[in-house]
Amino acid sequence: AKSAGSSTTLRLGVFLNLTHAPGLVGIAQGILAKDLAPTKLKVVPFNSGSDASNAMLAGSIDATYIGPGPTVSLFIKSGKVAVVSGATQGGASLVVRTGAGISSPADLKGKRIADPGIGNTQDVALRTYLHRNGLKAKDEGGDVTVVPLEKNSDSVQLMQAKQIDGAWLPEPYPSLLTSMNLATQLLDERSLWPGGQFVTTNLLVSTGYLSAHADVVKKLVKGNVDAIRFIQQNSDRASQIANTELATLGGKSLDPAVLSKAWAEMTFNWDPVASSLRANAEHSKALGYIDSVPSNLLSIYRLEDLNAVLTSIGQPAVQASS
Amino acid sequence: MWRARSAAKQVWPRLAAVLALVAVWQLVYQTGFFDHVVLPSPLQVWGSLRANVADGSIPRAAEASLIRLLIGFAVSVAAGTLAGLAMVASQFIERSFGSLIIGLQSLPSIAWLPLAILWFGLNETAVLFVVVIGSFPSVTLATVNSLRQVPPLLERAGRTLGAKGWRLYRTVIFPAAVPGYVGGLQQGWAFAWRSLMAGELIASGALGLGQLMNASRENLDTPEVLAVMVVIVAIGMIVDLAVFGAFDRRIRTRRGLAVAG
């Protein structure tokens, strides 16, 4: 049922994945709870972006960490969500199977490359990258077979069985594949973006909650920034904490080797890199996944609270435009 | 004439039920209690259905799924029926592998996905494997249960007439079990459908209703999700009416059992 939420408890969604580390660390260290006090924090772990989106629309969570794909979908479908901060950048790469003979983009021709699913952020990135290198996916009439995965972890078996030659995936899977010596990194997605910045995780709130409990959202934003600062200052410890929290919330901890590799692939920052969201939407449109890029897309960003927090700690403000 | 009238008698209550459901849905929609993105109106779903039928995506997906379903179900029926017969024929098989098969039945299809990929790779065979492994235990169980319902007198009559072994099963026990068996197959059919929907995620490139629904779901395109659901339910109802139902009615009329539906 619909609700504007309450000011006594904030229901926060978080995906059990390392890319949501600011949330995981914020929860584990009690940073979010402390900043939110006296408002209580209720953590709702979820397994897929679409579940979190539905929960948001159904009013059963007030805020959530979530990837750019569902962020755009939610905005286009309902318009009733706002990004109040970024959380994670980077953390996606194209890895190719050892022995598949791929050492340059041109070698991808005729190969089978996996991604997390049609229309997914990495799918858009992969296809755009192929176009840029004069290639096309088979379903678009080209000769690279794009293999959408049911579960990203299936990439390991598929690579082992030589059923795929490469994969464009979010962490920790690229690290997992390389640390098993199954694959090597061909491309770090960060290298494709200006300043090496593209958003991986946003902090999203429902506009209903935002207008009813602006004060709580403000405290949430502060908590997020504090968590990110904690990570920035204690990178190694934070990685352990996030890893442990994965298990606490019902997921699984990663192997230490994989953890450190994956951790290095990501940047934790509050900047939601609005430009990358926009670029992503444009790429989606170019691929025909969406009909048009909403002209008001950037109005999804409500960064006043974030900038206020940043100012108060002497950090430069971030902008939604540009 | 009589056939037409009887067909109408079969069809209109079903239409009434569907209309009632749609009316309730429209009412709930109009209360505005649920966000319209997550609960679209019947009209929106109808629009999405029409669009998806018009551009061929639903017909193509439905065709692909149905072909998989038919192949997978046929294999399940063959394998399940044989396994069921073996279980009834031998108490040892029943107690050993039979019990194992029943244990397997509780495993969700997703548990089989990794194994399917491992054994068959990302292809049709893997999807079919998931369908078969998901529905043949149910067919086995249905076979066993229906065979066990056979009145002992009929079996004895068959044996004294000289039927034995496989022939006894084929000509006496199995025909006697048919009414229960058909009912059981309906369950197997449902298991096959559900497993197919999971199996189609293996290679989401595999065109099909399961894949379509999943893509729409990821895309938060609820009208499309519901449109696919409508198609699945409609196929289910049609198959129930035209295949299982019709077959069941025929058997029951011939044997003088209670007829309904």
Added chain:
Amino acid sequence: MWRARSAAKQVWPRLAAVLALVAVWQLVYQTGFFDHVVLPSPLQVWGSLRANVADGSIPRAAEASLIRLLIGFAVSVAAGTLAGLAMVASQFIERSFGSLIIGLQSLPSIAWLPLAILWFGLNETAVLFVVVIGSFPSVTLATVNSLRQVPPLLERAGRTLGAKGWRLYRTVIFPAAVPGYVGGLQQGWAFAWRSLMAGELIASGALGLGQLMNASRENLDTPEVLAVMVVIVAIGMIVDLAVFGAFDRRIRTRRGLAVAG
């Protein structure tokens, strides 16, 4: 004494089947045909099982899942049985809503996840909803099929003795249908399990075997995935042996029907 011997007779063929399976598995493992990450050895799985039992994660998850399963299945049995009775009692209900329910049966559990979240939020109730919606159509179908198998003579006898309406169903038709009904419930139980595994993914915080399997899978901990599968199959076999099987044997012995298992 007799009981113990008969229990042993029930148990050892099952053990034999399990051992045979493990032996084949070990052989396949030793060929090295499949990478050991994706197909671990029985010993590795046993190790993972022991570790997960020792640290309490499997017992806790199993307990949570079983409680959900029992509640969900109980609701399904109640709802499905009533729906089935209504369908048998009224041809109109049978043809209208009955057919709809059967159509619903083919819908995969994932189709219900968005609706469950919408109606109940990310919580236990949503999981239970998925279990119930996934298994009650099967119970309904089983009820209808078993009621239809009742020999007309028994119904007539009951009616002439003065039983009618609900009492006739309760005291005559339903008891007469019990052997088929129990077999059908087994199918409903399997549907409940499978739906539960899907439902537990709704809220990954929801401790349970489905969630555990999902997490292990995501983490590529194949031994653990298999350990969870072993637990699910084991629970399935135990329930089959101790609940459905035992009940079935008791009924059949009492009525002089074919007994097996």
Added chain:
Amino acid sequence: MRPAVTGPDLRLEPSPQAGTAPAKVSLRNVARTYRSARGGKVSACTDVTFDVAPGEFVCLLGPSGCGKSTLLNIIAGLDRPDRGEVLIDGRPVSGPGPDRAVLFQEPALFPWMSVAANVDFALGLAGVPKTERRDRRMFWLGKVHLSRFADAQPHELSGGMRQRAALARALACEPDVLLADEPFAALDAQTREILQRELQRVWVETGKTFVFVTHNVREAAFLADRVLLMSAPPGTLVEEQRITAPRPREFDDPLLAKVVSDVHRHLIKEVEKVVAREIGG
């Protein structure tokens, strides 16, 4: 309550009691046609009219397939006539009820109940209080020589024992009307004789109304106030024979011998029609 005994009498009209005391069971031009699975039609019985007075014992005889079971089912309210009507106490039958117990051609015991539970169940439905049930049940199981099998399940009984159990169940309920379809067919001659005597005694003592289908002409003559004879299928009444021998009767009663041979003669005629049709067609 007992109908006036008037002497041998042959008529196809409703018996005279119908005019004075209202008939207990009354059939008016009853006909029943079955639609067969192949689509054809089979007329089971046609234009059957008769009355059974309260407390009367009527036996129905006729060649196999002439519609006796069909008629019994219609009186029981389990089946509806296509034409005509059936009245119980002057009211049209709308369905089965515990006022009319039925003994089916096959013993319809409930397989999930012991013999005792089968009887108790029926007693419960007939409204007999719990405290009385045990005695009633033991009494009637004794009458059919099944005391030692009270706790047995039906499948553990022989064919004849099952029939006897069903008989005990029906009689224990003391219904107003007992409709019986060859209840003694599966019994040996001696057991049969014992139960026939028992049934006669019950009837004399309780004054219930009996409609009894049998193939045994001697049985009919021994038990009945009136024997109704049906024609070759499609069945209709062709003969009515009133039996005035005093009760309790004995099997060697010379009055009965005459009835037996009369009925036999008529029955032969009907069966010969069936045979002729077989040979002709």
Added chain:
Amino acid sequence: MRPAVTGPDLRLEPSPQAGTAPAKVSLRNVARTYRSARGGKVSACTDVTFDVAPGEFVCLLGPSGCGKSTLLNIIAGLDRPDRGEVLIDGRPVSGPGPDRAVLFQEPALFPWMSVAANVDFALGLAGVPKTERRDRRMFWLGKVHLSRFADAQPHELSGGMRQRAALARALACEPDVLLADEPFAALDAQTREILQRELQRVWVETGKTFVFVTHNVREAAFLADRVLLMSAPPGTLVEEQRITAPRPREFDDPLLAKVVSDVHRHLIKEVEKVVAREIGG
């Protein structure tokens, strides 16, 4: 093949033919005890020994529940004795076979086949070539007056019609041994008489071996070479009566009347034991 007819004779020993020609069916100290669902034990029959010569017609009589159906099942190979053995042509029975047709107490027609298909199916199993089946089937359905119901489904038949269909199915196969469990119980007196004559004719013409359970003493006397009488349950043989009346026999044969009254007397004794036990316990 016909056993020498020697005159009325009473013995409990195997009949003398057993020594000369090998017996067709031979029971040696057969006993069968059922374990009941409640855990108790019921002895159905005990220490039953008799021989049936090839081509002999034996009738088995006894009070209800004395183990007649049990014995028939054992001879058919559907059930095993707990003690003793059953030999067919000197070889132990290992299971049922088409050499021994069985007519069950209830007509066991297959409900998914028409009457004709039921007969054809049996003929097929008996190895009768397709071309012959139609004629054989029509012939036998005519004999039991069911020609017009050849295409009907079993549930469309009356009780007696079903029994007749089952009889036609069994006879059409012309088995070496026919084991029949009260096949005529559900028939009216006249149809019964017709079929009894028919059966007698079949037996005389084909020289098959018959073991026939019946409750009708007159029927037994009319049909049998030898009547075996069983005791009150647990059943065992108590009487053997050879019937020498020449064939074809008539029902009013005075020789038969003597047999009937003899058997009756013995039967009464056995049934009285059952009654005494009821009253005692």
